[in-house]
Amino acid sequence: MGTGALLIVERLEFPGGPARGRGSRPSPVHRVVRTLIRAGMDLIVLVTPPDCLEALQKHVARMSVLCIAPDSGAAVLTLLGTGLVYLQDKCSRILVSTLDYPFFSTETVAALLEPDAPLLRPVCGGREGYPIRLFSSMIPQILKKNKDESEEHLGLNEILNGSGLSCTGLEVEDEGAVLPSQRAFAPPQTAIFPELRLRLVRKKPFFGPGASELLSLIEEAQSVRLACQRMGMSYSKGWKILCDMEEEWGAPLILRRQGGRNGGSSSLTSEGKALLEAYRKFEKVAQSLVQEAFRNCFPFLCPPHPRSGEVRAETSPH
Structure with a gap:
């Protein structure tokens, strides 16, 4: 099975359509989706409350992602469960994030996919960040441990902490992984990257x-x-x-x-x-080849190859 990504979109944090006009910034949704596409995800799923689904689908139209919603409910646990159940038999490794942290890099995504720790998250400067990487085999335990909880006020960290699973921290040099969008008065500058749409x-x-x-x-x-x-x-x-x-x-x-x-x-x-x-498969292979060609043709636009991440002692989400 391949590698999947699950983005929890709790609220309407995006405009009615793609950002347009010179100088406009990409929406948090577009930023995360493009990062995940460039990182070579096999399947990207966005889960949102039912009343947000149509607007979200329009916002990410033709971005090679799948938008889904539960039959009812908007709590994080409901959204997480809907997304994880969908991905459970399709992907062996799953990256999970909320839309509050849209600035993590492709290098961080790549680093998270390498270690064999079952539950893993990036750590920068002593702060825990996103996305969180888990094995699909852990999904039943995560959902079972939280099914009796009052779900209305549970966040992603509380849900994972409530599963009883220990989380391992992976040291990365990526401040964007720990930078919440609502606190980002000066967000990281958007990198120049190639975007490929195949027909x-x-x-x-x-x-x-x-x-x-x-x-x-x-x-x-x-x-x-x-x-x-x-x-x-x-x-x-x-x-x-x-x-x-x-x-x-x-x-x-x-x-x-x-x-x-x-x-x-x-x-x-x-x-x-x-x-x-x-x-x-064609999309994934072509994206990889384009990224390699981009690095060869525009080396001055590409960051140096990241150092191997250091897996630190196990921690619990907080």
Whole structure:
């Protein structure tokens, strides 16, 4: 299994659309997502309260991320549980963060993925930061230990502390990992980096980040209609995109089952699953090659290769 990232978006901390205009700063959501994409995450999931889902989907449209929400509830424990359950059988290692800490670097993400400590977080200047890296095998214990707690006022640190699991600190030279956005009067300067959006083309472009998200949601929801709703698009537009995909790909991608007590369902065919898996792998490999080319062509824009992090004595989140 691959490596996933879970970003907990508790509140509407982003504008209605992408930041535009010269001199505008990226939103915290865009900043974190771009960092995770550049770090080579296999799957990035944003979990938010139900009433924030549509706005969040519009805000990160075509960024190769998946937005989900619980059926009800907005507490951190509810959001965390929804995201972890979704990722549990898809990723072996998961990075978790709230939107309060958007400034951690790709180098910190890479350092967190190397050690074998089950629960790991960055530490800079004696302060514990984000994201927190955990193994998917720990998810049942984390959720079980907290299920009887009054969840309304629990934060991510309290939830992990309540699991009874010890957390290991990884020393990093990254002040952004411990810098809360609400205290950042002078946030770290946004680095220059390459951004790659890949599309497959035959007679015309037919498969890219948006199409990838649509297939992922159909497989998850088992419904084209629900997948379209989650993406904030009309049902008719969703089917047109699917028909164009199948025409250009040359094989059925969606298996639609009619009728039944629940009104039928949809899923990916073997061709659809193969296309989605290959595209995700293609994205990851291409991103890695672009990052290497960027470092070779723009060495003066790239930080020196980070030193290996030092894993310190075990601590508990606080």
